[in-house]
Amino acid sequence: MLFMGEDEEKDKCEICETYRYKEGSKKIALKRMRYFPLKPRLQKLFMSSKTASLMKWHAEERPDDGTFRHPADPQACKEFDKQSPSFASDVRNVRLGLAADGFNPYGRMSVAHSTWPVVLIVYNLPPWLCMKQCFLFISVLIDCPKGPGNKIDVYL
Template identity: 45%
Template sequence: MLPNGEKLPENLYKTKKQLSKLGLGYKKIDACENSCILYYKENKDRQECPVCFHPRYKPRKSGGRKQVSFKVLRYLPLIPRLQRLYASSYTCEHMSWHAKNGSVDDMAHPSHGEAWKHFDGTYPSFASDPRNIRLGLCTDGFSPFSNSSIPYSCWPVIITVYNLPPWMCMQKPFMFLNMVIPGPKSPGKNIDVFLRPLVDELKTLWTSGVETYDVCNKQNFNMRAALMWTISDFPGYAMLSGWSTHGCLACPYCMKKTKSFLLKYGRKASWFDCHRQFLPPSHHYRRQAYKFRKGRIENDPPPLRLSGEDMCRIVEQLPDITFGKPPGGKQPIDGFGIYFQNRSGKH
């Protein structure tokens, strides 16, 4: 099949061994069967989960020598992949594109948006070096066995580099697969357990940075990185942010000031006619009493947007969450939905 003189590796093992020399390998991190913990750092040497006491390894078969974990997270380190962007002359010259093309009339890149500019104004020391990297995170579940009758959901986590120009940053070579969260079920709120290795790397990249060689300038520099945003659908947003997107309190903007209601017969949450409060005060739609919800006009202003400090104070008041999936079902969270129950008096 191949021409004479080809030098491709003979098998998969030799291929992986060759790629590992390029710094493109991955780590296997054992995880609890019930997604309570990772056997990582302080739990590295444990033989059972301290939360649910489930054993780490499957029972050995007769004659078996190697211990097999019940669940394994495959993690591809982020820092070496970012450093390689500056080790290649092809990508290095494009990593400062956003600093040279930031002032345009039409938005063609995230660097032209208000969020990027606000971040630069908030952290001028980070923005002072255009080589510092802006990242985005995307995750969603998929079934690798679509033709099988047994449902299985695994969750890849992909990191995108936004320093690159728009015709490069969304291409496959620059969308780094960071980890594959194993199934067979969705991790739910336990996704935080699996994201811990990535969080540790992001903390290092933000606080102290890592020494990196810049092949274009022929010098070392301290590379830092920041995670700017996440990209997901609404259920994935619930997992990444911790905000429940189910029920009457599902709107992450209105929060407890929501105007949602339950349908009379279906008893499902509805947000019909919640949009009129975002219109200008003089808009004629606000005074139409029979074209939206019957007999109701809208005089209220939109809910105030909470600041980062306000959100931090709210999160600090939340109770501690015990991660994991107990055999008996879901873990109840104290106080979940109590505000809406008291406000409506109906459910």
């Protein structure tokens, strides 16, 4: 449960009855999520004429010979195009891939804490750019004592 808007003052989850804060006098959240807005970063891709033209590479210049060269080449991406023809018809629509994995920021495995960055990859760009650091966007940073596990969908 996200404690935002009308739920901002609540101290307990309505679904699982878990408390929001650690026990004690200070209000320290058990789990935290930091969200980094995506819209301004996507707008910057279209502000430059060079990157704006490269955002159409996947549709206009990508070879379609059955060889896997790009993250958007697998059958799953082609199947998505068949299921969503209105989305696939406009080459300027932004295609994103999502990757998430946890790590221990303190470097010791004995410390019970994990941080989970959720990274978005722009599939519109050519393969020599889509995996460059400047085009990988951290969208969400999940900070909690233990990983989100199967409940990562709540954060997404």
